[in-house]
Amino acid sequence: MTRTESAAADTASARTATRPAGYAVARIGGASFLVHRRAVAVAGLLTVLLAAAVVLYLCVGDSFVSPVQVIDVLLGRPSPDELVVGTLRLPRLVVGLLAGAAFGVAGALVQTVARNPLASPDVIGVTHGAGAATVAAMSFGLVGHTTLPYVSVAGGLGAGLLVYAFAWRRGLHASRFVLVGIGVSIALGSLTQLFLTKGDYLVAQQAKVWLTGSLNSRGYDQAAPLALVLLVAVPAVLWAAWAQRGASFDDDTAVALGIRLDRMRLGLTLIGVVLASVATGATGPVDFVALLAPQIARRLTRTAQIPLLSSALTGALVVVVADLLARRLFSPVELPVGVLTAAVGAPYLMWLIARTRSRSGGSTS
């Protein structure tokens, strides 16, 4: 192997002097990186699939619009289908794409930190916290619609902290964390029911629709905060991922490499929780995307670590396809997209559990 990659030498030589199998070297200007070949191929494939899904999503509906017309609208050319595609379907699609990507990244982060596929934001109470807070704010009429995303972030963070605090007992045990998360989720679900009975009938109706996780009548208002958070979070996470590659080793090795594990983990978890909460604020709890996407992505790339970019792409793909099916499956009745993701995600979770080899009290690593 050549040893000319001097820019990456300080980290690379600490781990291994040679280039691992399956990796290629990418150079951008003076810097060079090790790139997992299969991961790049998978990301490319996912992008193509996602583009196909996007076009299909915009074509299919109560009236069919040909792909040529859709592409015309997307490119901003004048088209007779401007209204259907550009005004009705596109905003909804954008929310779905962004929320899916946010759920995917959030799941990837939390699962990486917890080293446990089961510890995804929707299992450990984050989405339920965001849901309960939002419904409370809606039912009691505390805040306007523009502040709802903040409320949902606060709820998600609060729930995450609560689970963390309750599960902490001379250290954090993965299965205690998950069990406490399930308990807190149930309690928050009940609180949500309580707020629903408390509120005005119309508001309760609205909140109920929101709670099933639906993209119906979602638009750019919901997409804007989501896009903003993703724009800040994803570069931060990518940088962190680049800086902390050593953290995938065992704790001792990582500490020896000079990585401040606790701070890194806390930061990554926080970003994950915020992403999941904002996405929940935009679409309602679309269950199990955060659990599914990173796992699918990792199985595709066959890397040891969960690939962030592919998780985001998979998340977006899952939500867009699920919403397409939710719109058309029982048309003219429209299912909430959350119903579909849960119907697929829950059996997958059960399959994960069934093949768990519980070495340390049920945690899979």
Next chain:
Amino acid sequence: MTRTTRPTRSRIAWLAGCAVLLALAVLLSLAVGSRQIAPTEVMRALLHGGTSNDAEVVRSLRVPRTVIGILAGAALAVAGTVMQGITRNPIAEPGILGVSQGASAGVVCAIAFCGVHTLTGYVWFAFAGAALACVAVYVVAAGGHRGASPVKLALSGAAMNAFLASVVSGIATTDAHALDEFRFWQVGSISGRGTDVIGEIWPFVLAGLLLAGLLAKGLDALALGDDAARGLGHDAARLRVLGAVGATVLTGAAVAAVGPIAFTGLAVPHIARALVGSAHRWVLPVAALLGPVMILLSDVIGRVVFPPSEVPVAVMTALLGVPFLIALVRRRTVVAS
């Protein structure tokens, strides 16, 4: 599960104490509500009848509600005790394991697809749903090489709950007529259930309780491990099947009557064991007394917290039960096993 021997006299005292507690809870359930009725008035209405408004409210609304609460509470608490016994798992419970949700999905399917609209009809669907969920959750959790650990059981129960909830809400969005019929029933509540419900479910509850009572000795033996149980002359597999049947019948009947109510089956058996030790011939009756206490008190609290609207009893039991679950999980034994 820790203290096994206790003087019989103190156990009898606890049993009597629980009975007194139940009587108090019944009295509260009859007296408290949006219309406060004095206990003396309640007694008079029960014993001498009368046609005053208070007497009417007590007899036609609160008595059925209370009796249903007693039946459901006893059924769920004993179902939880049996489940904890046969799985040897401290957090087994109809709600957490998704069995209640299974029964509830069974009822919803009966209403939506099979055109069944009477309780006598859909109680069988509730049994079928509960049994399917029970088997599926246990099979999933018992996969892998260490068997069903608490966390795996709870997780597969949570997954089952999420799956069935999505099925139910899928049906709810596509079938407006069915939604109208089950929407009030679906949030577990003991209010607004008529006297006919009592007549239809008590045989099932009684049968389930008797079956559980017959299994008491076997459950004690199972607590020592499968090998020990075999040594004591019990067939572990047969015990588990019978126990699962009993728990399924109890859960199915309770859910068909009142909708899914979680956490009664979790908290009550633990409280019962703390009071009278781990012998099931004592735990089962105490649980059967304390289960109704928990349901009735939760219901009474639900009536008074947000007047004039009422909080469904399932919401209250969950809010009361979750701290209990967390305390249980923080104890080392649950996670270490």
